[in-house]
Amino acid sequence: xxxxxxxxxxxxxxxxxxxxxxxxxxxxxxxxxxxxxxxxxxxxxxxxxxxxxxxxxxxxxxxxxxxxxxxxxxxxxxxxxxxxxxxxxxxxxxxxxxxxxxxxxxxxxxxxxxxxxxxxxxxxxxxxxxxxxxxxxxxxxxxxxxxxxxxxxxxxxxxxxxxxxxxxxxxxxxxxxxxxxxxxxxxxxxxxxxxxxxxxxxxxxxxxxxxxxxxxxxxxxxxxxxxxxxxxxxxxxxxxxxxxxxxxxxxxxxxxxxxxxxxxxxxxxxxxxxxxxxxxxxxxxxxxxxxxxxxxxxxxxxxxxxxxxxxxxxxxxxxxxxxxxxxxxxxxxxxxxxxxxxxxxxxxxxxxxxxxxxxxxxxxxxxxxxxxxxxxxxxxxxxxxxxxxxxxxxxxxxxxxxxxxxxxxxxxxxxxxxxxxxxxxxxxxxxxxxxxxxxxxxxxxxxxxxxxxxxxxxxxxxxx
Numbered sequence: 069x070x071x072x073x074x075x076x077x078x079x080x081x082x083x084x085x086x087x088x089x090x091x092x093x094x095x096x097x098x099x100x101x102x103x104x105x106x107x108x109x110x111x112x113x114x115x116x117x118x119x120x121x122x123x124x125x126x127x128x129x130x131x132x133x134x135x136x137x138x139x140x141x142x143x144x145x146x147x148x149x150x151x152x153x154x155x156x157x158x159x160x161x162x163x164x165x166x167x168x169x170x171x172x173x174x175x176x177x178x179x180x181x182x183x184x185x186x187x188x189x190x191x192x193x194x195x196x197x198x199x200x201x202x203x204x205x206x207x208x209x210x211x212x213x214x215x216x217x218x219x220x221x222x223x224x225x226x227x228x229x230x231x232x233x234x235x236x237x238x239x240x241x242x243x244x245x246x247x248x249x250x251x252x253x254x255x256x257x258x259x260x261x262x263x264x265x266x267x268x269x270x271x272x273x274x275x276x277x278x279x280x281x282x283x284x285x286x287x288x289x290x291x292x293x294x295x296x297x298x299x300x301x302x303x304x305x306x307x308x309x310x311x312x313x314x315x316x317x318x319x320x321x322x323x324x325x326x327x328x329x330x331x332x333x334x335x336x337x338x339x340x341x342x343x344x345x346x347x348x349x350x351x352x353x354x355x356x357x358x359x360x361x362x363x364x365x366x367x368x369x370x371x372x373x374x375x376x377x378x379x380x381x382x383x384x385x386x387x388x389x390x391x392x393x394x395x396x397x398x399x400x401x402x403x404x405x406x407x408x409x410x411x412x413x414x415x416x417x418x419x420x421x422x423x424x425x426x427x428x429x430x431x432x433x434x435x436x437x438x439x440x441x442x443x444x445x446x447x448x449x450x451x452x453x454x455x456x457x458x459x460x461x462x463x464x465x466x467x468x469x470x471x472x473x474x475x476x477x478x479x480x481x482x483x484x485x486x487x488x489x490x491x492x493x494x495x496x497x498x499x500x501x502x503x504x505x506x507x508x509x510x511x512x513x514x515x516x517x518x519x520x521x522x523x524x525x526x527x528x529x530x531x532x
Contacts, residue, residue, distance in 0.1 A: 103425055128410070133381070167345045201445070204412075366381070
């Protein structure tokens with residue numbers, strides 16, 4: 069067989085059906101091995117893994133930026149912290165409720181989505197989730213590239229003097245684009261680590277990144293004590309403007325992990341037991357509020373020290389240590405870069421890959437989906453445009469919760485009314501679950517999920 073026949077012919081890229089796939093042969097085009105229920109030997113996530121996962125995911129630049137950018141639009145630090153805390157209490161409740169069905173049935177979000185929205189309409193919610201994950205992938209990659217710039221400049225200060233050949237309207241410099249390429253290349257092979265093994269990266273990140281954040285917080289409080297930086301700090305808006313600004317800020321905080329709240333079954337499907345994921349209800353609001361406080365306190369200290377609202381942590385690092393303490397600048401930037409990689413893998417790349425599988429399981433598995441996300445999310449999206457100003461960043465995060473909230477709400481309602489336990493072989497377009505709720509399937513092809521396996525259309529299967 070020639071090279072072209074083996075690697076360039078379209079059929080050579082088709083995935084070979086796995087003999088362990090649960091779907092009947094006539095339905096193989098709708099599924100593949102990665103979409104099967106997770107077998108018992110691969111259910112490896114314990115309560116400790118979910119704790120370290122959320123501590124590591126909370127410690128990232130967007131959480132820091134979201135809270136500190138609220139100060140930039142006029143809220144006080146107390147109002148900003150309250151917005152973050154309340155938002156993540158809501159998110160935590162949604163995570164646990166939506167994650168329960170994944171931990172119980174061990175199947176991915178796209179399959180559960182088919183059961184809630186019907187076979188064909190589920191593609192709309194899946195596509196929406198894919199697009200948002202790709203946008204966030206670009207944002208995290210750009211944040212990581214800024215950290216890469218600070219690390220390179222800490223080693224070679226002359227990097228800061230490289231002339232810019234790009235126009236001002238590009239909102240990125242020549243050296244910025246160079247660092248973006250470097251970070252993307254470093255990040256790419258790490259995206260391909262299997263979900264079962266990636267938990268070890270979260271454990272490492274859960275130790276290194278929060279420690280770096282605490283060190284930055286202590287430094288800021290020593291240089292600008294809270295009575296000086298936080299004490300006098302008040303909101304610069306009042307009346308209805310203040311109320312709308314606060315609601316917008318809370319909605320923006322909701323937007324940070326609204327995507328994961330929808331597809332959390334992609335992670336809870338690996339839980340050893342259903343109870344293992346319940347710890348999210350406590351760890352999410354605590355971890356995210358503490359990281360938000362670090363961002364708020366350090367940003368407020370920056371206002372006192374530099375007379376500037378440095379809501380972007382990389383800009384704060386540059387102003388604080390870029391010249392006088394290059395070692396501190398390097399390690400602080402490294403921690404944010406590690407945070408960006410970890411979050412990109414868990415919340416963006418892996419989530420987008422799980423969703424893309426459902427679009428065409430014959431051609432896309434988890435690894436190929438991650439590659440597609442890295443290419444489109446990394447290069448088609450222009451994250452430097454989104455992050456160019458605080459208001460634009462908040463608008464980006466708050467805008468798409470309009471779609472994700474209803475998606476999660478419908479799935480949670482289905483769980484609450486036991487609509488995932490449709491009897492095998494049911495073909496009616498309208499079925500009754502408890503007598504209190506009617507679930508209408510707006511499509512002739514239906515997918516139902518139950519504890520025995522997956523029913524696609526008229527294909528009846530079993531699961532261990």
